[in-house]
Amino acid sequence: MQSIPQLSKLLERTILVPANIMKMILVVDDELSIVEVVATLLEQEGYKVLTAAGGKEALACLEKNKVDLVLSDMMMPVMDGRELCKRIGADATHSAIPVVLMSGTHSAAHLDGCRYAAFLGKPFDMQKLLSVVASALREK
Amino acid sequence: MDNLPGSQGSPDSIQSEHDQPQRPLGPVGPVEPREATGTKEGPRAKLLRRVPTGIRGLDTILHGGFFSSGIYLIAGEPGSGKTILSNQIAFNHVASGGRVVFTSLLSETHARMFAQLSSLSFFDEGPIGGALYYISGYGVLQKDGLKGLLSLLQSAIQDHQATLLVIDGIMHAEPFASSGPTIKEFVHSLHQYAEASGCTILLLSSRGSGTGSGTGNGNKAVESDRVSLETTVDGVIELCRERVGMQSVLELEVQKFRGSAHRRGAHTMEITGNGIEVYPRTELLLSSSASSASSVQAIRTGPASRERLPFGIERLDEMLLGGLLHGSTTVLLGPPGSGKTLLGLHFLAEGARRDEPGLYFGLNEPPPLVIDAADEIGLDFTGFVSEGRIEIFWQPALEASLDLLAQDVLATVRERGVKRLFIDGLDAFSDVSAYSERLALFLTALTYQLRALGVTTLTSVELEHLFGPTVEIPIKGVFAIVENIIFLRYVELRAQLYRFISVLKARRSKHDLAIREFTIGEAGIEVSDALASAEAILTGLARPLPLNEEPIQGTR
Numbered sequence: 001m002q003s004i005p006q007l008s009k010l011l012e013r014t015i016l017v018p019a020n021i022m023k024m025i026l027v028v029d030d031e032l033s034i035v036e037v038v039a040t041l042l043e044q045e046g047y048k049v050l051t052a053a054g055g056k057e058a059l060a061c062l063e064k065n066k067v068d069l070v071l072s073d074m075m076m077p078v079m080d081g082r083e084l085c086k087r088i089g090a091d092a093t094h095s096a097i098p099v100v101l102m103s104g105t106h107s108a109a110h111l112d113g114c115r116y117a118a119f120l121g122k123p124f125d126m127q128k129l130l131s132v133v134a135s136a137l138r139e140k
Numbered sequence: 141m142d143n144l145p146g147s148q149g150s151p152d153s154i155q156s157e158h159d160q161p162q163r164p165l166g167p168v169g170p171v172e173p174r175e176a177t178g179t180k181e182g183p184r185a186k187l188l189r190r191v192p193t194g195i196r197g198l199d200t201i202l203h204g205g206f207f208s209s210g211i212y213l214i215a216g217e218p219g220s221g222k223t224i225l226s227n228q229i230a231f232n233h234v235a236s237g238g239r240v241v242f243t244s245l246l247s248e249t250h251a252r253m254f255a256q257l258s259s260l261s262f263f264d265e266g267p268i269g270g271a272l273y274y275i276s277g278y279g280v281l282q283k284d285g286l287k288g289l290l291s292l293l294q295s296a297i298q299d300h301q302a303t304l305l306v307i308d309g310i311m312h313a314e315p316f317a318s319s320g321p322t323i324k325e326f327v328h329s330l331h332q333y334a335e336a337s338g339c340t341i342l343l344l345s346s347r348g349s350g351t352g353s354g355t356g357n358g359n360k361a362v363e364s365d366r367v368s369l370e371t372t373v374d375g376v377i378e379l380c381r382e383r384v385g386m387q388s389v390l391e392l393e394v395q396k397f398r399g400s401a402h403r404r405g406a407h408t409m410e411i412t413g414n415g416i417e418v419y420p421r422t423e424l425l426l427s428s429s430a431s432s433a434s435s436v437q438a439i440r441t442g443p444a445s446r447e448r449l450p451f452g453i454e455r456l457d458e459m460l461l462g463g464l465l466h467g468s469t470t471v472l473l474g475p476p477g478s479g480k481t482l483l484g485l486h487f488l489a490e491g492a493r494r495d496e497p498g499l500y501f502g503l504n505e506p507p508p509l510v511i512d513a514a515d516e517i518g519l520d521f522t523g524f525v526s527e528g529r530i531e532i533f534w535q536p537a538l539e540a541s542l543d544l545l546a547q548d549v550l551a552t553v554r555e556r557g558v559k560r561l562f563i564d565g566l567d568a569f570s571d572v573s574a575y576s577e578r579l580a581l582f583l584t585a586l587t588y589q590l591r592a593l594g595v596t597t598l599t600s601v602e603l604e605h606l607f608g609p610t611v612e613i614p615i616k617g618v619f620a621i622v623e624n625i626i627f628l629r630y631v632e633l634r635a636q637l638y639r640f641i642s643v644l645k646a647r648r649s650k651h652d653l654a655i656r657e658f659t660i661g662e663a664g665i666e667v668s669d670a671l672a673s674a675e676a677i678l679t680g681l682a683r684p685l686p687l688n689e690e691p692i693q694g695t696r
Contacts, residue, residue: 122251
């Protein structure tokens with residue numbers, strides 16, 4: 001027989017899953033292994049996921065899709081996460097999209113002039129990632 | 141890119157550079173012609189700007205660092221330190237004002253690499269994402285092959301104004317060469333771009349375990365690509381891990397370096413909390429410094445070259461006609477317990493009384509035991525050490541690099557202006573050395589450097605046997621290196637043990653040929669008159685002389 005706290009967790013999950021199905025997350029990272037792991041995790045949680053290997057590709061993706069949140073790496077070739085974040089903020093059609101930045105360092109240095117919803121230092125705990133994403137979507 | 145870190149030409153201040161504390165990158169001094177190793181640098185090579193690695197020993201081996209806009213291959217088996225070495229160079233480069241793009245073609249994430257590097261002292265999160273930029277080329281390589289990767293890297297150099305580009309895992313690019321440019325063409329194109337933009341490139345490549353410099357792991361295509369790559373680049377540095385007995389020794393060898401001499405052969409290295417430490421072979425450093433006119437002059441005509449340094453033991457100093465010649469090297473030869481260490485401590489204590497800074501360098505006994513031993517015979521090491529007149533340097537005789545030991549000794553000698561050095565247990569050097577066959581050359585180099593620095597060196601060498609007609613010297617060739625040999629011996633005579641001392645060799649000097657008894661008491665070592673009533677004393681098994689037979693005495 002399940003205890004009361006476990007039941008409440010089960011109920012919470014049942015309620016959240018349909019809501020996640022409605023959300024589209026764009027994962028941007030030049031490290032393919034990170035993209036694969038994060039995308040798989042988010043899809044398991046019921047999110048729809050788009051991926052891009054860099055900032056430029058991400059902007060092109062935003063033009064074609066309705067995205068609810070961008071989860072982007074900081075250091076990427078051609079256009080990095082900071083520039084992507086700035087471009088999203090400067091574009092009236094996308095400025096409402098929350099951007100969560102990730103980086104191999106745990107320092108949010110070099111992010112001046114960049115408006116982001118949250119910062120995640122890699123490697124991160126998967127539960128923390130889900131919690132940050134859910135929180136950023138709620139505050140949208 | 142006018143503000144590239146580096147310096148013109150190449151430095152060769154071997155004696156100073158090798159032994160000085162790690163210094164920040166930047167201009168590293170004037171160029172001196174090199175004669176001992178490798179090819180000479182032509183005048184055009186001197187026009188090339190050097191990009192120091194910031195790793196002291198490696199810069200010494202490379203005569204100042206890489207050449208700006210050059211492309212270099214760092215190859216080695218897994219676990220040989222390629223990633224640490226390249227990151228350390230990258231962090232050092234940024235610290236000296238450069239900008240770096242570090243590209244990985246491996247599936248390992250940067251976050252994981254940072255986690256592994258974070259315990260090393262050079263690691264600093266500050267410049268990451270700014271002057272030190274990490275990107276992955278793995279995805280682009282998978283999608284667009286070498287052509288896409290080339291385009292990505294060119295953009296990265298330009299976007300980040302990179303003065304150093306590191307590509308980790310270059311051999312992973314090889315499978316993508318079939319449908320586009322070959323690895324050689326890729327490297328050539330990248331090199332051209334780097335040359336135009338003033339960017340130096342380091343390629344990191346794995347090499348099969350045990351392949352050494354050549355044979356590969358049986359995959360002819362991979363081997364062919366590797367050879368092709370090595371012919372294309374400006375330089376090749378190989379890292380490898382060798383098993384010597386039970387020891388695992390990391391080695392670094394510069395196999396190719398276009399446009400400059402370099403210190404050839406294998407050099408040991410270690411991975412420490414500071415990252416990679418490279419120890420150029422001491423005897424190789426000698427080969428280029430020994431012939432310098434100033435060095436020879438310092439030895440031949442030093443202002444105090446005929447000065448004598450006494451032990452403060454009256455009759456022993458008489459035997460040596462006043463003491464050991466300034467700048468000479470002396471071996472104290474004797475079995476365990478014969479008084480070698482105490483004699484060495486006397487030498488240092490007498491120096492301390494005369495304001496001649498002394499250094500005790502030992503591999504066996506820790507400092508408190510040395511101080512106690514000296515204090516017990518009235519030498520007051522406690523006072524001399526606390527006043528800074530004598531320094532005690534102790535390195536446990538475990539696994540250690542010979543070159544690191546030499547580096548430590550020479551650095552302390554320079555730093556403290558040491559005049560008297562006592563190395564207690566020279567034979568222990570052969571125990572810590574992974575390659576005992578190089579010991580004689582190593583000691584030649586070390587004693588030469590000490591001589592040039594005006595240090596009078598005394599060193600003990602332990603004989604294995606207490607008694608016997610033959611003497612086995614544990615270090616081959618050591619007698620040729622030193623000027624003086626003082627022999628300590630236990631002697632059995634009429635059911636009694638005695639200690640005897642004699643001077644077997646004193647190059648450039650006369651000395652007393654007598655064999656004298658000495659005792660160790662509360663007032664230290666006392667040397668008596670020559671023993672006139674026995675013979676065969678040096679065998680340890682003396683025979684009493686007939687009463688009417690007179691011994692022959694004299695000086696040589």
